[in-house]
Amino acid sequence: MDSVFRALADPTRRRLLDRLFAENGQSLHRLCADLGMSRQAVTKHLKILEAANLVAVHRQGRERLHYLNPVPIAEIAARWIGKYERPRLDALQALKVRLEGGRDGET
Structure with missing residues (x-):
């Protein structure tokens, strides 16, 4: 649970979760839109969310689609x-x- 609390402590990560709640299964490109951050920065936030099991990733061809996992x-x-x-x-x-x-x- 500590990793979940740490992941939720950051407003950018909460915003990413909100965006996935609104529309699940988004690519990195779509998640980066309107954030004012580099792809690398968003990727780092997504990795923290993945490590906390709040986001699941599914490969579809060359894209990685991100899905909200509300269980934690x-x-x-x-x-x-x-x-x-x-x-x-x-x-x-x-x-x-x-x-x-x-x-x-x-x-």
Whole structure:
């Protein structure tokens, strides 16, 4: 789990995961678009995500397609969030959102 926490600690890696969540099975070229980073830098981030088992890679011809693996995140949720009283956390989150006048999930 430590490798998952380390991988999730970086905002660029979280952004890559968000992009894979929105559209799974992307090539390196597509993942690099609009990041303002070199391919080498994105590749380093993807290797960390792969090592944490958050991204799986499948070769299709000359391309490597990247897929989100949500299992490690679900394990974190079960271990670190699920053990706390979920109804209380949901009520506090709803109250926070209502008081801040925002929508749920915004940071």
